[in-house]
Amino acid sequence: MTALKTMIALEYSRFSLKRLPPAQRMLLPCLLFIVLVMAGMLLPSARVPQCTPFIYAVLLLWASAMGFPALHMLVFPGHSYRDWILTFPHSRLHLLYAKSIAFLKQFGNAALLLALAALTVYALSVATGRYDPVPAVELARLLAAYGLLLCALLPLLVVLGLAFSLLMSASKWWLPLVLPYTLLWMLPLVVIALNFIPDGLHVLDYYTMTPGHAALAALVLFLIGWPVCYALLPLIARHGFGSIGQNEAIHARMESNKEAAAAGKTIGPPAASSSPLFMLYRLEASRYRSWEQRKWVRILKAAAAFAFAGLFFLLSISPRILQPGYTLLFILPVVLGCLWTLGRTGGLERRQLSWWLGMPHKRSSLLWTSVAAVWVAVTRINAVFSLAAAAGIGAALGAGRTNAADAVLYGHWLLFTFAAYTLALTLVLCLLQIIYALMNSRLLTLLIFPLALLSSSQSILINKYLFPEDIAANPIPSWTLLAWVAGIGLPLAWSCVTAGAKYLHLGLRSAAAGGSGIKQA
Numbered sequence: 001m002t003a004l005k006t007m008i009a010l011e012y013s014r015f016s017l018k019r020l021p022p023a024q025r026m027l028l029p030c031l032l033f034i035v036l037v038m039a040g041m042l043l044p045s046a047r048v049p050q051c052t053p054f055i056y057a058v059l060l061l062w063a064s065a066m067g068f069p070a071l072h073m074l075v076f077p078g079h080s081y082r083d084w085i086l087t088f089p090h091s092r093l094h095l096l097y098a099k100s101i102a103f104l105k106q107f108g109n110a111a112l113l114l115a116l117a118a119l120t121v122y123a124l125s126v127a128t129g130r131y132d133p134v135p136a137v138e139l140a141r142l143l144a145a146y147g148l149l150l151c152a153l154l155p156l157l158v159v160l161g162l163a164f165s166l167l168m169s170a171s172k173w174w175l176p177l178v179l180p181y182t183l184l185w186m187l188p189l190v191v192i193a194l195n196f197i198p199d200g201l202h203v204l205d206y207y208t209m210t211p212g213h214a215a216l217a218a219l220v221l222f223l224i225g226w227p228v229c230y231a232l233l234p235l236i237a238r239h240g241f242g243s244i245g246q247n248e249a250i251h252a253r254m255e256s257n258k259e260a261a262a263a264g265k266t267i268g269p270p271a272a273s274s275s276p277l278f279m280l281y282r283l284e285a286s287r288y289r290s291w292e293q294r295k296w297v298r299i300l301k302a303a304a305a306f307a308f309a310g311l312f313f314l315l316s317i318s319p320r321i322l323q324p325g326y327t328l329l330f331i332l333p334v335v336l337g338c339l340w341t342l343g344r345t346g347g348l349e350r351r352q353l354s355w356w357l358g359m360p361h362k363r364s365s366l367l368w369t370s371v372a373a374v375w376v377a378v379t380r381i382n383a384v385f386s387l388a389a390a391a392g393i394g395a396a397l398g399a400g401r402t403n404a405a406d407a408v409l410y411g412h413w414l415l416f417t418f419a420a421y422t423l424a425l426t427l428v429l430c431l432l433q434i435i436y437a438l439m440n441s442r443l444l445t446l447l448i449f450p451l452a453l454l455s456s457s458q459s460i461l462i463n464k465y466l467f468p469e470d471i472a473a474n475p476i477p478s479w480t481l482l483a484w485v486a487g488i489g490l491p492l493a494w495s496c497v498t499a500g501a502k503y504l505h506l507g508l509r510s511a512a513a514g515g516s517g518i519k520q521a
Helices: 003-014 022-042 049-078 082-086 092-127 136-162 172-194 211-239 248-262 276-292 295-315 319-348 350-357 363-398 404-438 444-455 458-465 479-502 506-516
Strands: none
Touching: 003 092, 022 049, 022 092, 022 444, 049 092, 049 136, 049 172, 049 319, 082 092, 092 136, 092 211, 136 211, 172 295, 172 319, 276 295, 276 363, 295 319, 295 363, 319 363, 319 404, 319 444, 319 458, 350 363, 363 404, 363 479, 404 444, 404 458, 404 479
């Protein structure tokens, strides 16, 4: 066996189902298949309904095949085996080749599962009369075209996911690409969410990929996307992989000291009047505030606020046209905050966990301060975007693009949407803390995947259950339903944090397993 094959087998074994007991090894794919089929039966149809399951399979593969490698590169600096891997007598490029091929094998299996689930959704839809059957030849063309598209798209998505390490490097040249990169990753989730808005912006109604379009897209990816992948890998190996996470805390502290010295401030012990719990919250919140205070982040936030103000100014012609804008306003900050919390519970900061547990505070207090810091950071961004949207509506009213009655309606729904996404953020952030308790059982860890799906599908649930078909025909938001959700969900969220705090120490056991339990190739 060559060195590259050995490294591929080693990387593949990290996420292989062979590490699970035989019963769970069979149960997990079956459970995922059932969840995918059930979700596929609930998804709205496109203009050409027979293509709908396969389109959603492509979108789901897009989000996962780009998101999981990016999450792996985000978690990689905190893993205990990082230094061990980087000391292998091979170039960083060969190590990156091994990771890429291992991810391709993993998501190749996932693509087969998605294709089988899409075909099952089509068969069930035809059997229940939801779709009209197509001839066998047409179905074969459909399967071949979308299978070719999945094969062409998969390498590009994996490499783009690994390219996230460029954004984590010390070079500032890559930092302005954080927002476009995030938007590219979240594009399929936004498309799915927009199609759940009744009478809204149904993207798949305006353009549906027929087999011919899918085959043409696959050809373009083969001719252009694959060479781009091959050119990106040396760049990632040189400027991203292996250098991420080095001395970040020291550099951040030095920059903070310089800024404080420039402002004439004294860096010293906290005020005696501050409570220990509040100081713990300030410690957590300072990490996100330091990112928000960076110049490029402020520029991106201001650009996004101006963009939303312009968008709401242009869409304020009628309530039906403006309705999709509410989803676009909050989906990015809320989902990113939830995914960051998911990464933390999944081992993103394993090196800090032992230090964190050594603090003289209750474990529930530690989790609550962590949740509060993320919640405040995301809500602050949502508040800025809400003010920008309100300014756009006010400008439209002043320019005569809308009347006062519609402007009041827009403002009412803007307030309701802000409250709904704030509640969803609160519930999901607290719900994700139950992952620490799920680590107590190998069987319960199977529930982590549905939790990950829930953390990225909040907008779908909000659009499906809290928004009417037309806000002009139903001008009063369902505050009562939102209150019921809060009354039921907040006690459940509290219990999740309490249960997670009880088993918080299992994160240390997971960290040790991650470093020493690697299957030998």
